[in-house]
Amino acid sequence: xxxxxxxxxxxxxxxxxxxxxxxxxxxxxxxxxxxxxxxxxxxxxxxxxxxxxxxxxxxxxxxxxxxxxxxxxxxxxxxxxxxxxxxxxxxxxxxxxxxxxxxxxxxxxxxxxxxxxxxxxxxxxxxxxxxxxxxxxxxxxxxxxxxxxxxxxxxxxxxxxxxxxxxxxxxxxxxxxxxxxxxxxxxxxxxxxxxxxxxxxxxxxxxxxxxxxxxxxxxxxxxxxxxxxxxxxxxxxxxxxxxxxxxxxxxxxxxxxxxxxxxxxxxxxxxxxxxxxxxxxxxxxxxxxxxxxxxxxxxxxxxxxxxxxxxxx
DNA sequence: GCGACAG
DNA sequence: ATCTTGTCGC
Numbered sequence: 001x002x003x004x005x006x007x008x009x010x011x012x013x014x015x016x017x018x019x020x021x022x023x024x025x026x027x028x029x030x031x032x033x034x035x036x037x038x039x040x041x042x043x044x045x046x047x048x049x050x051x052x053x054x055x056x057x058x059x060x061x062x063x064x065x066x067x068x069x070x071x072x073x074x075x076x077x078x079x080x081x082x083x084x085x086x087x088x089x090x091x092x093x094x095x096x097x098x099x100x101x102x103x104x105x106x107x108x109x110x111x112x113x114x115x116x117x118x119x120x121x122x123x124x125x126x127x128x129x130x131x132x133x134x135x136x137x138x139x140x141x142x143x144x145x146x147x148x149x150x151x152x153x154x155x156x157x158x159x160x161x162x163x164x165x166x167x168x169x170x171x172x173x174x175x176x177x178x179x180x181x182x183x184x185x186x187x188x189x190x191x192x193x194x195x196x197x198x199x200x201x202x203x204x205x206x207x208x209x210x211x212x213x214x215x216x217x218x219x220x221x222x223x224x225x226x227x228x229x230x231x232x233x234x235x236x237x238x239x240x241x242x243x244x245x246x247x248x249x250x251x252x253x254x255x256x257x258x259x260x261x262x263x264x265x266x267x268x269x270x271x272x273x274x275x276x277x278x279x280x281x282x283x284x285x286x287x288x289x290x291x292x293x294x295x296x297x298x299x300x301x302x303x304x305x306x307x308x309x310x311x312x313x
Numbered sequence: 314g315c316g317a318c319a320g
Numbered sequence: 321a322t323c324t325t326g327t328c329g330c
Binding site for chain 1: 317318319320
């Protein structure tokens, strides 16, 4: 009835005053007194056990967080049914040969990122940028939103912390029918390179119904994939002078690719499929947008969200 | 039992 | 994610 235990306690105190006032009054019949008696005691017996559980039972905290985890698992499971890991978009990935072809070419690539305040980890700035692939990767759209996050970061459940803010930024842009609404979105977090094959990039892609690519700056250890194995592969592949290699788990599943975005760079980035994009396409787009180690859409979103946050102190 | 665990 | 110094090189 009352969400906060202190509020319900106040309400009960107030009700007991009313209760005794009514009992001592001459103006109410016995039936009316009995009715208020019933209301008061039913309220008391309904609220007391709740108070007890919330304030004195130390297990309620762990129980609720375990419950939350189960809910999150179910949500990931149901959203995963809508996941598409093949190319599913109208645009083409090349330069327009004719003027009338321009509408069919991938041009507007979005990037999203969150930054956090140094002192208060619950204060964050989410930023969406859109870059023009056909015009020197210029930033043609930028929007940020400052938020208080109440959801903690739990490994494997990053989307529940970050996706709501980013979705809001996307929907705001879509509602205004902005001509630069991204045709593809790059996300600072993994796609199917995830314990259950459904990382932030997939989550965001399904909810926004947008082609997405997941970019990890660090390797999430999944299905036996470790940095040591990756480094081993890196050395082997170095001989064949390749800049990408496939990440295959112990089960034989392909999770994505490690990519040396800059020639000779030791630390790779980890590219995985988000939604409605194949791995081959994802790698092509990422390579097109890599000036430095981090692809420009994400790098710009990162830089600008940090600026927004520091300008606020 | 301990360590590992995107941002 | 966040803190932190100088240092090397274009």
